[in-house]
Amino acid sequence: MSNSSATNLRSPLGRARGLGSAKEGLHHWWAQRITAVAMVPLTLWFVYSVASLASGRMDFDLWLLSPINAAALVLFIVVGVHHGVIGLQVVLEDYVPTHLARTVSILLVKLIGYGLATVAVISTLIVTLGG
Amino acid sequence: MPPAKPVARPLSPHVFIYRWPLAAILSILHRATGVGLAIGVLLLTWWVTAAAVGPSAFDQATGFIGSPIGLFFMMGFSLALFFHLCNGIRHLVWDAGRGFEKGTTATSNAIVIVAALTLTAVSWLLAWM
Ligand code: HEM
Numbered sequence: 001m002s003n004s005s006a007t008n009l010r011s012p013l014g015r016a017r018g019l020g021s022a023k024e025g026l027h028h029w030w031a032q033r034i035t036a037v038a039m040v041p042l043t044l045w046f047v048y049s050v051a052s053l054a055s056g057r058m059d060f061d062l063w064l065l066s067p068i069n070a071a072a073l074v075l076f077i078v079v080g081v082h083h084g085v086i087g088l089q090v091v092l093e094d095y096v097p098t099h100l101a102r103t104v105s106i107l108l109v110k111l112i113g114y115g116l117a118t119v120a121v122i123s124t125l126i127v128t129l130g131g
Numbered sequence: 132m133p134p135a136k137p138v139a140r141p142l143s144p145h146v147f148i149y150r151w152p153l154a155a156i157l158s159i160l161h162r163a164t165g166v167g168l169a170i171g172v173l174l175l176t177w178w179v180t181a182a183a184v185g186p187s188a189f190d191q192a193t194g195f196i197g198s199p200i201g202l203f204f205m206m207g208f209s210l211a212l213f214f215h216l217c218n219g220i221r222h223l224v225w226d227a228g229r230g231f232e233k234g235t236t237a238t239s240n241a242i243v244i245v246a247a248l249t250l251t252a253v254s255w256l257l258a259w260m
Contacts, residue, residue: 033226036219043216047209047250051257060182060189077175084169091162113172120176123183130183 028086035083042076061127070128074121081117085110153240161218164211171208209254214247 052058096102181192
């Protein structure tokens with residue numbers, strides 16, 4: 001069959017799009033890296049905060065009374081869980097053999113991960129606004 | 132003629148008999164710590180949610196974290212987090228196409244291990260001070 005322009009008005013680029021191996025995979029790859037970059041300062045801030053709280057130099061409610069700390073904690077939770085979920089997806093894609101089990105386990109990870117993140121973010125807001 | 136008995140010879144390099152290079156150990160540790168940290172989200176959610184629920188729930192959560200088992204977990208999570216962070220930065224450097232010259236792997240292996248141990252030790256010093 002010929003692809004002559006008489007029968008097919010789509011441009012060569014239009015015909016090639018979506019046929020390569022990179023479909024949602026490229027977006028996934030970028031999301032893993034962009035969240036990883038964001039996690040570097042967030043993690044340093046988080047560990048410093050937990051160490052300060054553990055030492056008794058800082059009180060939990062006072063800590064979250066600061067909007068900056070509350071915002072950073074929400075970001076740490078959301079970005080960290082998103083990074084973890086898409087990371088776990090790659091691990092499951094590598095090791096779970098059947099299509100059904102793979103699909104179900106990835107769905108479960110997303111459900112549990114984003115569910116926990118939602119609970120943790122709402123809890124953060126309750127402490128911040130209620131304090 | 133009786134059939135030749137199969138001789139149990141080792142096959143070519145196989146994970147169970149092959150001495151793993153340090154870089155291979157660190158590579159699989161990145162995956163293992165990533166999975167471990169994902170489990171740590173449970174503890175993080177418990178801690179923050181307990182604070183929203185009230186003082187007795189919060190005391191229960193911090194009581195667990197401060198117990199010997201809790202501190203053991205925290206030790207593991209902090210080390211896993213800093214290893215994953217340092218090795219993750221190395222991954223990002225590799226993704227940028229750098230750090231592949233001959234001999235750099237040995238150097239970056241050492242930097243990742245020393246940096247992860249140092250950051251963990253400094254954090255625990257800050258927590259005890
Ligand atoms: C602390 C800052 C962090 C940095 C810089 C970081 C960096 C990275 C990078 C660059 C990758 C991709 C590695 C590859 O190409 O194989 C990755 C994978 C992963 N990360 Fe993180 N990460 C961080 C925190 C976390 C946290 C908090 C979690 C858990 C919630 C996590 C879970 C994972 C998982 C499960 C993978 C997939 C592992 C694999 O495919 O082998 N990471 N991380």
